[in-house]
Amino acid sequence: MTKPFTLLQISDCHLLADPKGRYRGQSPDECxxxxxxxxxxxxxxxxxxxxDVAEDGSSEAYERAIDALIGLAPKRAVIPGNHDDPDHMFDIFDAAGFAQRQVVTWGGWAVALLDSVQPNDPAGALSPTEYQLLEDAQTLALPTLVFLHHPPMAVGSPWIDRYALNAPEPFIEAVGLGQVQAVGFGHVHQVFSEHRGGVQYLSAPATSVNSQPDRDSFTPDPTGPKARWYRLWRNGRWASGVISAG
Ligand SMILES: [Fe+2]
Known part of the structure; x- marks a missing residue:
């Protein structure tokens, strides 16, 4: 079998303008x-x-994220979170060669990059533009991964579930119709996985501070920063797991 495409999902870095700044009591840069x-x-x-690349939407945070990550992989993409400033980050990441607001084809897979951020609201929503991107991905007739910041379902932690994707039913229906294999999201700062309608829904925990799962309020997880990996084979087979700094 040919070598798979290895994709890293990196989420919720929460970097601040000040490189010595703290997020939930820790340095997001050090994490x-x-x-x-x-x-x-x-x-x-x-x-x-x-x-949530930045906690504060600052240029300094975005530029340090790019410096830290640009050498990691030859292909790169980004979507915004509720703490980001979407238009500001678009310009900075565009100049650094990150794909955004599109469907990319990586390793024989379609990867749809959806923007679920709405102004002045920590919860998520998808506009007709995002549903069009999803349709564009389906027309490629390739195994497909969909990324968005907000979870389309409750993860069992009320502190974050109140800010999930609003009205997720049309989205869950749309991704269940075609070749979508998995939906990856961030935002929840914990590991989560659920199979629904033939699609696997997976979170990437944060590279900053995570919470223990199934808690009413944010409860720091002492097991450290994390990211999610995917291996994608051209025949549609795939695997995924979590990387931890330990
Ligand atoms: Fe978020």
Whole structure:
């Protein structure tokens, strides 16, 4: 069997303008640095940043994220999270060669990059533009991965479930119709996996601070920063798991 395409999903870095700034009591820069050797060891072919790259939407945070990650993989993409400034980050990541607001074809797979952010609201929503991207991906007739920041279902943690994707039913129906194999999201700062309607829904935990699962309020997880990996074979076979800095 031919070599698979290795994709890293990197989420919720929450970097701040000040490189010494703290997020939930820890340095998000140091967390990302701790995880970097484990991510590099995967020798990824592509990486997708799934939002909340910055806690504060600052240029400084985006530029440090790019500096830290640009050498990790030859193909790169990014989608925004609710803490990001979507238009501002678009310009900075566009200049650095990150794919955005499109469907990319990597390793014989379609990878749809959906923007689920709505202004001044931590919960998510998908506009007709995003549903059109999903349709565009389906017309490629390739095994497909869909990324968005917000979870389309509750993960069992009320502190974040109140800010999930609004009105997720049409989305779940749309991804269940075609060749979508998996939907990857961030936002929840914990590992989550659920199979529904023939599609696997998977979170990437945060590279910053995670919470223990199934908690009413954010409860720091002492097991450290994490990311998710995917291996994608051209015949549609795939596998996924979580990388931890330990
Ligand atoms: Fe978020």
């Amino acid at each position: 990302l640095q701790r995880l970097s050797p484990a991510m590099a060891a995967f020798k990824p072919d592509g990486l997708v940043l799934t939002g």
